[in-house]
Amino acid sequence: QKEVEQNSGPLSVPEGAIASLNCTYSDRGSQSFFWYRQYSGKSPELIMFIYSNGDKEDGRFTAQLNKASQYVSLLIRDSQPSDSATYLCAVLVNSGYALNFGKGTSLLVTP
């Protein structure tokens, strides 16, 4: 079973700070990487995906991918209390039809 690892947290950051969420994966052949946000009792909501090495920005969110280090991260700038949720990292497996998820990192943004 290919692994996707995330720190379970909770990661606590003050409002307005940058939250940094990290994810490592074991399948070197992985090509597509996704970040989902999941509020308690709700389903995962797609934040963004990334394919290429480097950074991809979307509003307050930046995904960073380093395939050599098998590492993907999500930065949230100007964190808001409404960002408090569990963040799931997912990797599209080689076959291309299934997402392999980490267990998620719980983020708490304190006012």
Add this chain to the structure above:
Amino acid sequence: ETGVTQSPTHLIKTRGQQVTLRCSSQSGHNTVSWYQQALGQGPQFIFQYYREEENGRGNFPPRFSGLQFPNYSSELNVNALELDDSALYLCASSTGASGGNTIYFGEGSWLTVV
């Protein structure tokens, strides 16, 4: 709003019973995947349907089965329910057999087995 709808939203079943969960995919999406999310865990892939055929399967026993219909809607059936089947069941739709770059989840069906 992802355009992926699931029903029912909540249900309670007794161990040994059977359950059917339903999913309508986003317009234009011909691929439907099902995931099981236990409390405190990430979603686990059950299987995927593409153009009415099972396209891939995760590590779930045969009592988990599914269907996809010509309109791309889908069902997940679970027979002989066990207590460990209690979870959030998620349907995800996308384009193409390889998943594509937009994989959206529905609101999920919460199943409790007692």
